[in-house]
Amino acid sequence: MKKLLMATAALAIGATSAFAETKIGMITTLSGGGAGLGIDVRDGFMLAIGQSGRDDIEVVIEDDQQKPDIAVQLADKMVQSERVDILTGIIWSNLAMAVIPSVTAQGKFYLSPNAGPSALAGQGCHPNYFNVAWQNDNLHEAAGAYATSAGYSNTFILAPNYPAGQDALTGFKRMFKGELAGEVYTQLGQTDYAAEIAQIRASGADSVFFFLPGGMGISFLKQYADSGVDLPVVGPAFSFDQGILQAVGDAALGVVNTSQWNKDIDNPTNAAFVESFQTEYGRLPSLYASQGFDTANLILSALEKAEVSDADAFREALRAADFDSTRGEFKFGPNHHPIQTIYAREVIKEGDVFTNKIIGVALENHGDVYAADCKM
C-alpha cells in the first residue's frame, strides 16, 4: 500500500513537471454581484495565455465569492497544496489586503490585475508584489484634476466605506483645487441612494464626484437621473465600464469618467486585443479585461527572460515591463505600481451600445504619492 502511494505521488510529481512548468493561481470573483469584474479579468487573462500558444503554463482559477475569508483559504490552498509560482486575480481591495501580504511573505509572486490599496504601495510594499492596473488613488486623482480643469469649484463627493473608497476620496481631494460641498461615506454594497441624493440636492454643490463600483454605481446613476438633481457628474471608470453601462442606460450618457484604458486608444496591441476579445467572447472588453490581458502578457514577457524558480532574475524581468500593453507605454515606478497616462472619457451611444470615447488627457505619466514611503 505504502509503495503504491509513493508510486502515485512520484507519478503525480512527474506529470506536473512534464506538462506545466509554470503554475499560476488566479483567485477572483466569479459569483455574486461583483462577478462581472472577475469574469472580465479572467477572460482577458486567459485570452493572452491562449494567444501566447504556450502549453507549459497552467492556470488554476478559483472563485473567492468576494469574501476575504474564502480568498485567504484559497490562497493557502494554492500556495501549500497546488504549489503555484505566481498568484493573481483579486478584484477587491479588502480581499487583496487579506491575501497579498501573506503570499508575498511566503516567497510567491503576486501580480494585481485590479486592486491597488495604498497600504501596499507605501510602507507595505514588497519586492514580489506588482500592480499592473493602478494604485487605487490614481483614477480618482485624475477625476480631481479633470474637475479642476472643467472649472468646478464646489463638489459633493461620495464613496463606500472600505479601503478603496477611502483611497478614492483621498485621491480626488489631492488633485481637486475647489471646495467640497459635502463628503459622504456610504455602506459597501448599498443599493439605495435616496438619502445621499437628498443631501446632494440640499448642499448647493455645482458638481458631483462618486466612486461606486459595480452594481452600486448602476443603482446610484439610475436614482440620480430620476431625482431631478441636474448637476454634472464626474467619476472613475469603475461605474462606467463596458459590463455595466448597458444596465445603466441613458442615465449615464455624457458623464465624464477617468480611465487608464479605453477601446479607442490607438495602438496595434489594443486594436488586436479589442478585436480578438470580441471574437472570442462576443462582447466588448472592459478596462478590467484589458488589465487581465496586460497582467498575463507581463508574466509571459518575464517568462521569456527568466524562470520563476530564479526569483531575482524573474523579478528583474517583471520590473522591466518589457511587453506591449494595451495602454501603449507602460512602466513601473519604484514601488512596482504603474506610471501611466490617465484619460478623461465620455459616455456615448454607438448604435444601440453604450460605450466610452476619450475626450482628453487628465494626467500624464502619473505615478503615485506612496512610492516615496516604499523602502525595498
Added chain:
Amino acid sequence: MSTLLIIEQVLNGLQFGVMLFLMAAGLTLIFGVMGLINLAHGSLYMIGAFAAAAVAGATGSFVLALGAALAVAAIAGALIEMTVIRRLYGKAHLDQVLATFALILIFSEGTRWLFGSFPLFLDIPDYLSGPVTLPGAIQYPLYRLTLIAVGLLVGLGLWALIERTRIGIQIRAGENDREMIAALGVDIRLLYTLVFAIGAALAGLAGALVGAIQSVQVGMGEPVLILAFVVIVIGGIGSIKGAFIGALLVGLTDTLGGIFLPELFKLFMEPGAATQTGSALASMAIYILMSLVLIWRPTGLFGARA
C-alpha cells in the same frame, strides 16, 4: 440641515420601509403559519426582478413586467414548496436553513446560467419618471411616491385578506393549531402551498419594483433578506402588523441614521473622522434598534410566541 431635507429623508425612509414590508410580510407569514425559516426568500425577490427585466425588455411594458414578476415568483414559490419545502415542515430549523440555503445557491447559479453575470437593464416607465413638486416646494421622485402608495395598498390588501376572508381565517387558525384545522377538514397542504405562493409573489413584486431603481443582478436578494429578518424579529415573528411597523421602523432608522449620525458627530469631531465614525455607527443603527426592542420585548413588538 433644513426642514425640507428632513421631510425628504422621512419620505425616503418610508419608501424603504414599505419595500422591506413586502419582503418581510411573506417571510413572517411563512414562519408564522408553517414554522419554516426560508432563507431562499431573497432568491424569490431576485426572480421577480429578473422576470420583470426580461419581460420589460421584450415587450416594453412596465405593467406587464410587474404582472410577470408576480406570476413567475408565485409559480417558483409554489414549485419549491411542493418539491422541497414540504419535506421540511417536521424537521429541525437547522435542516430548513441548510436546505433553503442550498436553494439560494441553486437559484443564483441558475439565474447566472440563464441571464449571464452582468446586470440587466430595467428602467422606470416614462409616465412615472422624474420628480414632482410636493406642497412646500419639495422635489421628490414620482416613482418613489408610487412605491410608497403601492406598499401601503398591498399592506391594506393583506390585512383585508387575513382579517376579512375565509382563507385568512384558515391562515390564522393554521398559525394557532395546525393539527386542529387539519382535523376540521381544511386541506392543509393546499393552504401551505397557497401561503408560500403569496409570500413569494410579494417578494417578487418587491424585487421588480425596486429593480427599476437599482441594479438587477445575481445576489441582489440576500442583503434585503437580512434586513427582512431584522424586521420580523423586531415586529414579532408571525405578525403581519408587526412586520409593517417593524419595516417602517427599520426603514426610518436606517435612512435617518445615515444622515444625522455623521452630522451629530461633526458637532464635536473634525469632519473627515466624523463622517467615518457616523457612517460606521449608522450601519449598526438597525441592529442596535433590534437589540433594544428585544431587551424591552423578547418576542418582538407584536410577537405572541417565544
